[in-house]
Amino acid sequence: MRFFSFYCLLILLSACVKDTPIVNSQTAVLSSNGVYIVGEGNFNFGNSTISYYNIGDQKVQEDVYRSANNSALGDVAQSMVLFNGKAYVVINNSGAIKVLDTATAKELKHIDGFTSPRCFLPLGNGKAYVSDLYANAISVVDLSSSSIVGTIACAGWTEEMALCAGKVFVCNLKSTQLYIVDISTDKLVDSIAIGYGASSLQEDKNGKLWVLSGGDQSRAAQLQRINPISEVVEAVFVFESGSPQHLKTNGSRDSLYYLNNGVYAIAVSADALPKTPMISAGNSIFYGLGIDPQSGDIYVSDAMDYVQKSTIYRYNSKGNLRHSFKSGINSNSFCFKQ
Amino acid sequence: MQKEKNSSKVKVVVVFAMALLLSIIASAQDTTRIDEVAISANRLQNFSTGSKVQNIDSAALAQYATGNLADVLNAESALFIKSYGMGSMAVSSMRGGSAGQTATLWNGFALNNPMYGQLDFSLVPVGFSDAVSIQYGGTGALWGSGAVGGVIHINHRPSFNKGLTIGAKFNAGSFHNFGEQLFVEISKKKVLSSLKVFNNSAQNNFEFYNSSLSKNPKMRQRNAERKSYGLLSESAFKIGDRQTVNIAFWYQFTDRNIPPTLTQLNSADHQKDVSYRATAEWQYKGKKINYFVRSAFFDEALNYDGMLSHSQVSISEAEAKYTLRRTHFFNAGMNSTSAYGMSDGLMKGYSQNKIAAFASYRYQSENEKWTASVSARQEAVNGKAVPFTYSAGVDVKVKKHLSLKSSFSKVYRVPTLNDLYWMPGGNPDLLPESGFSEDAGLVLSLQNKEKVDFRFESSVFNRNIDNWIIWLPGQSYWSPQNKLKVWSRGIETSSKLQVQRSKLKCGISVMTNYVLSTNMQASTEGDASVGRQLIYVPMYSGHAKLSLEFKGFLLSYTHSYTGYRYTASDNTQYLVPYSIANIYCSKNFTFKGNRFSLFAQVDNLFNQQYQVVLSRPMPLRYYNAGLTILLNTKIN
Numbered sequence: 001m002r003f004f005s006f007y008c009l010l011i012l013l014s015a016c017v018k019d020t021p022i023v024n025s026q027t028a029v030l031s032s033n034g035v036y037i038v039g040e041g042n043f044n045f046g047n048s049t050i051s052y053y054n055i056g057d058q059k060v061q062e063d064v065y066r067s068a069n070n071s072a073l074g075d076v077a078q079s080m081v082l083f084n085g086k087a088y089v090v091i092n093n094s095g096a097i098k099v100l101d102t103a104t105a106k107e108l109k110h111i112d113g114f115t116s117p118r119c120f121l122p123l124g125n126g127k128a129y130v131s132d133l134y135a136n137a138i139s140v141v142d143l144s145s146s147s148i149v150g151t152i153a154c155a156g157w158t159e160e161m162a163l164c165a166g167k168v169f170v171c172n173l174k175s176t177q178l179y180i181v182d183i184s185t186d187k188l189v190d191s192i193a194i195g196y197g198a199s200s201l202q203e204d205k206n207g208k209l210w211v212l213s214g215g216d217q218s219r220a221a222q223l224q225r226i227n228p229i230s231e232v233v234e235a236v237f238v239f240e241s242g243s244p245q246h247l248k249t250n251g252s253r254d255s256l257y258y259l260n261n262g263v264y265a266i267a268v269s270a271d272a273l274p275k276t277p278m279i280s281a282g283n284s285i286f287y288g289l290g291i292d293p294q295s296g297d298i299y300v301s302d303a304m305d306y307v308q309k310s311t312i313y314r315y316n317s318k319g320n321l322r323h324s325f326k327s328g329i330n331s332n333s334f335c336f337k338q
Numbered sequence: 339m340q341k342e343k344n345s346s347k348v349k350v351v352v353v354f355a356m357a358l359l360l361s362i363i364a365s366a367q368d369t370t371r372i373d374e375v376a377i378s379a380n381r382l383q384n385f386s387t388g389s390k391v392q393n394i395d396s397a398a399l400a401q402y403a404t405g406n407l408a409d410v411l412n413a414e415s416a417l418f419i420k421s422y423g424m425g426s427m428a429v430s431s432m433r434g435g436s437a438g439q440t441a442t443l444w445n446g447f448a449l450n451n452p453m454y455g456q457l458d459f460s461l462v463p464v465g466f467s468d469a470v471s472i473q474y475g476g477t478g479a480l481w482g483s484g485a486v487g488g489v490i491h492i493n494h495r496p497s498f499n500k501g502l503t504i505g506a507k508f509n510a511g512s513f514h515n516f517g518e519q520l521f522v523e524i525s526k527k528k529v530l531s532s533l534k535v536f537n538n539s540a541q542n543n544f545e546f547y548n549s550s551l552s553k554n555p556k557m558r559q560r561n562a563e564r565k566s567y568g569l570l571s572e573s574a575f576k577i578g579d580r581q582t583v584n585i586a587f588w589y590q591f592t593d594r595n596i597p598p599t600l601t602q603l604n605s606a607d608h609q610k611d612v613s614y615r616a617t618a619e620w621q622y623k624g625k626k627i628n629y630f631v632r633s634a635f636f637d638e639a640l641n642y643d644g645m646l647s648h649s650q651v652s653i654s655e656a657e658a659k660y661t662l663r664r665t666h667f668f669n670a671g672m673n674s675t676s677a678y679g680m681s682d683g684l685m686k687g688y689s690q691n692k693i694a695a696f697a698s699y700r701y702q703s704e705n706e707k708w709t710a711s712v713s714a715r716q717e718a719v720n721g722k723a724v725p726f727t728y729s730a731g732v733d734v735k736v737k738k739h740l741s742l743k744s745s746f747s748k749v750y751r752v753p754t755l756n757d758l759y760w761m762p763g764g765n766p767d768l769l770p771e772s773g774f775s776e777d778a779g780l781v782l783s784l785q786n787k788e789k790v791d792f793r794f795e796s797s798v799f800n801r802n803i804d805n806w807i808i809w810l811p812g813q814s815y816w817s818p819q820n821k822l823k824v825w826s827r828g829i830e831t832s833s834k835l836q837v838q839r840s841k842l843k844c845g846i847s848v849m850t851n852y853v854l855s856t857n858m859q860a861s862t863e864g865d866a867s868v869g870r871q872l873i874y875v876p877m878y879s880g881h882a883k884l885s886l887e888f889k890g891f892l893l894s895y896t897h898s899y900t901g902y903r904y905t906a907s908d909n910t911q912y913l914v915p916y917s918i919a920n921i922y923c924s925k926n927f928t929f930k931g932n933r934f935s936l937f938a939q940v941d942n943l944f945n946q947q948y949q950v951v952l953s954r955p956m957p958l959r960y961y962n963a964g965l966t967i968l969l970n971t972k973i974n
Binding site: 044045046047048069070071072073074075091093094095096112217282283284285287302303304305306307308309311329 | 550865867907953
């Protein structure tokens with residue numbers, strides 16, 4: 001019987017361990033100088049977030065969308081673009097784009113009907129293009145009516161796009177081509193042979209287009225410099241190893257940055273790829289990269305085990321750590337507001 | 339690929355034809371002597387000393403007869419059932435383990451898929467099993483890979499000399515849920531053969547509140563239709579006085595749509611599962627020695643949005659049990675399991691061949707006051723030895739009403755085909771997950787002239803697993819790694835009181851579970867999951883059941899509670915607890931040996947809005963009702 005009472009005691013004691021989680025609540029008032037950090041969350045969890053990092057006081061407001069709208073942002077927020085005082089958030093597995101007020105993160109409207117949207121590119125003529133993972137097409141969106149008004153057939157996984165010399169250049173992760181779209185007719189007009197698996201591209205201070213292709217197991221990754229007017233590849237840099245991603249540029253557009261198991265920087269005037277990283281990744285695997293166009297500060301996210309909050313490292317332009325903080329699960333991109 | 343497929347179908351047909359032929363031969367020869375055989379449970383019955391075993395008999399299963407195994411485990415066991423929604427996939431966490439760390443054995447054969455390592459319990463119809471036993475805690479030495487958190491045994495209990503029984507069951511419920519089951523059994527003195535067929539369809543277009551949208555609007559579930567049908571043929575026959583042969587064949591087809599999550603507008607995903615499973619067993623029961631030889635062939639195909647995974651497993655096992663002076667029991671055997679998997683994700687077919695030798699010894703004291711057993715197992719996978727596994731257990735009857743038990747076991751789980759060979763990312767260098775599982779418990783049982791029956795069982799458990807496999811992202815793709823060390827521990831209680839007063843029988847049972855399952859090792863620098871509860875392992879859960887029986891009437895009320903479940907490994911995201919109440923009532927009639935039964939049930943009585951899995955809505959209150967007819971005639 002003594003055993004029995006001992007057991008009962010154990011059971012009662014065990015009930016004293018709290019399983020109630022810690023809850024942080026906050027309200028969204030977004031300062032004028034800060035960084036939106038898009039957190040993908042997990043596929044099918046519906047736990048995407050936007051965190052806001054105030055550059056001045058280094059404070060983080062997590063999940064500003066939920067506090068402003070009292071609802072969930074969606075499933076797998078992929079990217080975010082600031083345009084005309086509004087934030088366009090592409091939510092991949094919800095098949096939608098949410099348009100937010102940049103000051104309050106309040107939802108103004110949303111655009112539905114995409115298959116698996118990835119990136120948003122405003123064209124300045126009242127329209128925008130949206131690339132897609134599975135649709136084998138780019139969607140044409142009318143921004144005033146917030147609706148899809150057309151599609152541009154493009155086989156494969158289309159990713160980042162750039163408006164350069166009046167044309168739109170489209171990366172495709174499932175091909176060796178950089179596609180060119182005529183924005184007046186919304187038609188695919190040409191393509192340029194590049195490395196396999198392009199995902200990101202940047203325009204430099206000289207008006208040249210840089211495209212980063214990640215390659216695959218049999219094809220090496222490449223960085224190409226393209227003349228957007230003549231559509232000629234002017235320079236090719238072949239990577240010895242790795243699958244580099246996230247090509248970014250600084251405010252003056254004279255340096256390029258990318259992730260390849262560490263942060264690498266290359267001047268647009270360089271004639272060879274850097275051999276050593278500017279910031280070494282150590283044991284972690286960097287997931288997202290952003291360059292503050294004003295200060296040149298480098299933001300890198302470490303997604304840890306991918307089911308917990310990411311750690312964001314903020315370095316100065318020389319690669320010295322300034323600050324680190326937590327942000328939403330699988331933080332993948334940075335959007336600078338100034 | 340095509341050739342593989344054809345050969346598998348041929349094999350299935352051959353096994354099935356053999357089964358039929360053997361049952362015809364056996365029915366031709368008839369003599370005397372009857373005894374009950376519970377097949378394939380040799381090691382469970384005789385060498386599970388010290389571990390907690392919960393038996394759910396056919397009477398208890400009857401309440402869930404139109405449902406699936408997930409419903410039974412959810413309501414009757416200490417397992418946490420991770421259900422993705424009505425009609426959707428349901429896997430388990432047992433004592434804080436992963437889904438692959440629960441082994442499910444059908445007539446002694448592991449059902450866990452060789453590619454995924456787990457079993458979807460929503461694909462196991464309750465009507466296809468006579469008895470379900472749940473063995474808690476690690477028993478790696480008895481059952482091999484995957485018996486880490488515990489083992490679920492689904493068994494056929496052939497019952498001879500019952501005559502001809504023809505049965506039918508119909509049910510209809512909310513959301514256009516319709517089910518039909520037909521059952522024919524010929525049970526003679528030495529031969530038994532049964533055929534069960536079911537057909538099921540449901541729209542599952544239930545209403546729910548969408549907590550991901552502002553103002554929590556009420557919505558209707560879409561793209562959740564499910565259709566399923568299958569057949570189970572089981573035969574058992576005796577050859578002479580000492581030999582028994584059991585044969586089973588199980589075919590099942592399920593086609594279901596995968597509904598959108600709370601943050602998706604639409605979903606067009608759908609999944610088809612087709613399985614063929616055939617088993618055969620021969621038993622010889624001598625005075626001192628028993629032999630068992632059994633063999634199985636499983637063929638499973640899963641088609642998700644056109645992406646195909648196809649696996650085949652063949653298992654052969656032979657064991658012998660030797661009894662000396664009713665106090666010493668020896669058991670030894672061999673198992674050979676070869677699995678073949680092929681999918682779009684693997685790019686080509688891979689096989690995994692496991693061979694194992696196992697042995698057990700049990701000593702039972704003359705006065706039957708205590709019993710102790712030791713077991714050992716050595717397995718090799720593709721010719722490479724996995725760590726030697728052993729276990730020991732003891733049961734002691736301290737007093738008339740009180741017994742104590744304790745056991746420990748080394749446990750392991752070998753990586754699945756997907757873990758090893760998925761393209762890209764599969765890691766052929768993965769080691770098996772391995773560790774130790776310990777258990778101690780007490781059973782208090784009091785009877786008062788068959789009018790009051792009280793049983794209390796409580797267990798404390800501890801388990802440490804090293805090389806726990808998780809998929810982590812690499813530079814360009816995800817890859818599984820032996821990264822985590824997981825420490826699981828907890829306390830379970832189960833209390834049951836039954837009071838009988840003339841024709842009224844009243845029962846109360848309460849189960850409580852407290853499980854801490856924490857990761858002890860950082861998988862990356864600064865990993866905030868260290869020391870935190872694993873995701874989807876509730877710390878607190880429990881259920882209570884109240885039942886009243888009177889002149890063939892049964893009324894039961896169950897209430898279950900599931901506590902917080904974290905959905906982020908640093909425990910910063912979570913799902914809120916929920917309580918679900920169900921009511922079930924039935925009335926049985928017997929007329930000239932034929933049995934009739936009517937039932938009605940209400941699920942989620944209090945309209946609880948909840949999610950078991952993040953962003954997967956569950957239904958509010960819903961209903962189900964039906965009738966069963968069992969016609970029986972004696973035959974000679």
